[in-house]
Amino acid sequence: MVNGSVVTLLPTVNCLGVIVDQEMLFAHHDRRLASLCFYWLRQLPSIRRTLTTETTILVYALVISRIDYCNGVLAGAYDVHLRQLQAVLNAAGRLIVRKRKYDSISSTMRDILHWLPIRQWVEFKMCVLVYNCLHNISPSYLSNMCQPVCQPQPPMPTISCTRRPRRPSHKNSLLRPS
Numbered sequence: 001m002v003n004g005s006v007v008t009l010l011p012t013v014n015c016l017g018v019i020v021d022q023e024m025l026f027a028h029h030d031r032r033l034a035s036l037c038f039y040w041l042r043q044l045p046s047i048r049r050t051l052t053t054e055t056t057i058l059v060y061a062l063v064i065s066r067i068d069y070c071n072g073v074l075a076g077a078y079d080v081h082l083r084q085l086q087a088v089l090n091a092a093g094r095l096i097v098r099k100r101k102y103d104s105i106s107s108t109m110r111d112i113l114h115w116l117p118i119r120q121w122v123e124f125k126m127c128v129l130v131y132n133c134l135h136n137i138s139p140s141y142l143s144n145m146c147q148p149v150c151q152p153q154p155p156m157p158t159i160s161c162t163r164r165p166r167r168p169s170h171k172n173s174l175l176r177p178s
Contacts, residue, residue: 009022012028016070017069017070018070018073019032025077025078025081026073026074026077026081027081029073030074030077030081030082030084030085031084033066033067033084033085033088034084034085034087034088036066037062037063037066037067037085037088037092038088038091040062040063041059041063041088041091041092041095044058044059044062044095045095048095055095055096056096059092059095059096063088063092064089064092067085067088067089067118068121068125071118071121071122071125072122072125072126072129074118074122075122075123075126077122079119082118082119085118086117086118089109089115089117089118090105090106090109093105093108093109093113093115096113097112097113129142130146130174133145133146134146134148146174147174147175148173148174148175149173149174149175
C-alpha cells in the first residue's frame with residue numbers, strides 16, 4: 001500500500017527496450033531479443049538472392065544493432081542466458097559468409113568478421129565505457145561515477161636484481177558507485 005492505494009508488482013518491466021525482471025537476471029530480455037533477431041535472420045534468406053553486398057548491411061542493421069543496444073546490462077550475466085544471443089551471432093555470421101547451419105563458425109567470426117563472442121563483446125563495451133569515463137570523453141554523469149581509488153603508495157623496498165616488485169593490488173582500481 002502506498003498512500004492508501006494498492007500497488008501490484010509486475011514480474012517484468014520494459015524500460016527503454018530492456019526487459020527487467022524481478023531477479024535482475026534479464027532472462028526474459030535475452031529470450032525476447034534472441035527471438036526477435038532470429039525472426040529477422042529467417043526473413044533475410046528469402047531476399048538474399050536479389051542482394052549482393054547488402055546482406056552484411058542488413059544483418060548489422062536488423063540484428064547486430066539490436067544485440068549491441070544496451071548490452072551493458074548483460075555484464076555478469078549467466079552463460080545460460082548468453083547462449084541464446086551467441087546462437088544469434090553465430091546464425092548471423094553464417095548468413096553473411098554463406099555457411100550451412102552446422103558448419104563451424106567460431107574461427108570465421110574471429111578471423112573474417114572480426115566479431116567477439118558475446119561475453120567478450122559485453123566486456124569490451126564496458127571497458128570502452130570506463131576508458132571514456134576516465135578520459136572525460138563520456139557525459140559528466142557517467143564520468144562522475146568512475147572515481148579512482150586514491151591510496152597513498154607504500155615506499156618501494158630495495159629491488160634485488162633477481163625479483164621484480166609486485167604491483168600494488170589497488171593500482172588502477174575504481175570505487176563502486178553508491
